Amino acid sequence: MKKRCLYLLLLLCAVTSFGGVFMRPASSAALGGQEITQLPVLFDVTIMGPPLATQEQCVSHLLKHNPLPLITVSAAKLVNYYFEEGQREGIRPDFAFAQALHETGYFAYGGDVNPLQNNYCGLGTTGGGVKGAWFPSARIGVRAQIQHLLAYASSRPPVTPLVDPRYELLKRTVRFGKAVTWTDLNGKWAVPGIGYGQRILSIQQRILMGK
Template structure:
């Protein structure tokens, strides 16, 4: 397989195409149930088998996501998480729960097309006024335009090939100091080209609660909230 290319995510209302991850989701319809990890209580590891089935994730998203996303679209997003997550040996169902927490189950402005940001990647809350053709510092790859202002954050050309890979790779970078397999390495490399992570944060969160105060600030109950959401999703 070819190395993951360097992405060029766009931040304008119509992003240009970006390089894609090399593993494509295999499902073209709603995913079916697959093997899952034994339900856990308390904390939840990021690396390990999925803690819920894909059809439960689709059932959760279908009545909640923005109407611009069809059931087919949502099934494809879930399939991308499952395909890449299984290849990397990580709990992709937990990652979907994080995505649902970050995006309001794909209703937030950042998660809608053409931005497709799954987890607040690069979203800092910073904004500044400007013309639509004049991004801050001339860099439209890290800013998105709306109503006369530029907002800092990464946009992705595709969910399946770009956004999901960047999200999973960033989670792995927090979870592991040293990747355990080739796919983990490739996802991490891809995610770090999208949004670098300081070396001091590598491997600090092998579990989702370890992300408290790191992925989100102050985020004192960030991981616990995601675990609770995952458990509700699993029962969808």
């Protein structure tokens, strides 16, 4: 209960510290009636903005749930890439990392994507054995994910050279730059994507609460 209250306090402080309201109540209707086993999500949060969790909290959370993640760099270095690339583009790095944890099963994989692909968000995967995009390094894989999130959240181009293989494709759709919050990704990033954003928010809550 104390950790839950601390999480809510952090969210409220973030509104005061960074100005403006970047949160809205998470809509239970977005779940489409599907049971979600993660923590209940009270607030939705914008995709763009500063981190709420620290790098240390992100690393600790990953290693607590998977001491041997299938990644090509250390956990600390991978998290550092998320913070560097995310903050450069204005994407919340801790939430982007939470998205990667959801997409890869805490870097245990088991689906179509091979850990050596450095593909942390299922870019280009469509199921049925389609492995999707390959990236030459962990940093470039993180950068591609951040750029893809930017394509959903903003119409401005990336600061860094484009490495997201699906950026231009998304740019030609009505979805380009229209996702304000993480639950706005429901039914867009993944199909059918019911509760997709809520799962990301729930993992990020666990990171903050040390669960």
